[in-house]
Amino acid sequence: MRTHQLVLQWIESQLLGGHLALGGRLPAERTLAEQLGVSRTSVREAIRILEAMGVVRAGVGSGPDAGTVVIADPTTALGSALRLHVATSHLPVADIVQTRVLLESWAVARANPGSPALAEAAALLDEMEKSTETDQFLALDVRFHLALAEAAGNAVVSAMMGSLREAIQGYVGRLTANLPDWDATAARLRDEHRSILAAINENDGAAAAKLVADHIQGYYEEAGLGSGH
Structure with a gap:
């Protein structure tokens, strides 16, 4: 040793x-x-x-x-490791997106409507309404999704989701160049965010899980992420 x-x-x-x-x-x-x-x-x-x-x-x-x-900062460490493996092409981005769908669907289906994290999520949505910069919007989007995960009360899932988002954050930002109309996409994403949050607050986990899966997959499909990426 x-x-x-x-x-x-x-x-x-x-x-x-x-x-x-x-x-x-x-x-x-x-x-x-x-x-x-x-x-x-x-x-x-x-x-x-x-x-x-x-x-x-x-x-x-x-x-x-x-x-x-x-200290306890597993998200940063896991995110850094995943980001490097994505760079080597050992971990395809499409596979990370699929994993993200699985984790986030699980998390929103079990989110506690009384969690303080949901109030934070609502405040972040209000900030998104005022956001005019793409990078700012995407940063708020990350925080919104992590707040939803926190509402599920599972520290491991929250850390894993945070690391997955960190690993592909730069890639997500570059995908916006493929979108025909960012303003239209941003408006649609805001509407979808509010629908997801409303389903959680109404204690409809099944609806929230479907909405978040469609939301994530819809963005990547619109931006041109296929199975070979």
């Missing part, structure tokens, strides 16, 4: 055992190296890996933000 893996293994055991928790700080680099009998270089390598995985945030200097703090 490489020495940085010993550090990773130790940190995992501390998390599993409850000795480290969100917001907790790892021992200082020198202390951890001496405790585990490894080099400080190995400790730094392990911390860099954990940062990339969204498990810790390393701060330098002194003060409240200094040290290595345990």
Whole structure:
């Protein structure tokens, strides 16, 4: 086992055992190296890996933000990994879209009409009405769909949906160039968003699931995403 893996293994055991928790700080680099009998270089390598995985945030200097703090940001880490695999063409965008349809359909079918996330979704729709920039609209669209997922109350599904959206966000933006009339598309998407949200608020999960599947597939089909992309 490489020495940085010993550090990773130790940190995992501390998390599993409850000795480290969100917001907790790892021992200082020198202390951890001496405790585990490894080099400080190995400790730094392990911390860099954990940062990339969204498990810790390393701060330098002194003060409240200094040290290595345990965080929880799985969406960014998963999204980065997926984005790279999409770039290698190992994961086809069409397959990611299909996976997104499955997850979002599941999420909206189980969304809680009383969830505060739905109030956020409604506010985002109001912002979309005022949006005149394509990039701004797409950013609001991402936040809207993630709010719907949050209303289902499943942290794993929310993280996976966020990572899928992040992985293809640039691709989605480029697809807008294929649309014959962006303003017409944006108006249709806003109407579909409101219908999805209304179905959830009316506790009609089956209707919401169908609406969101048609909504996602309709956008990509209009933009020209076929099975070979």
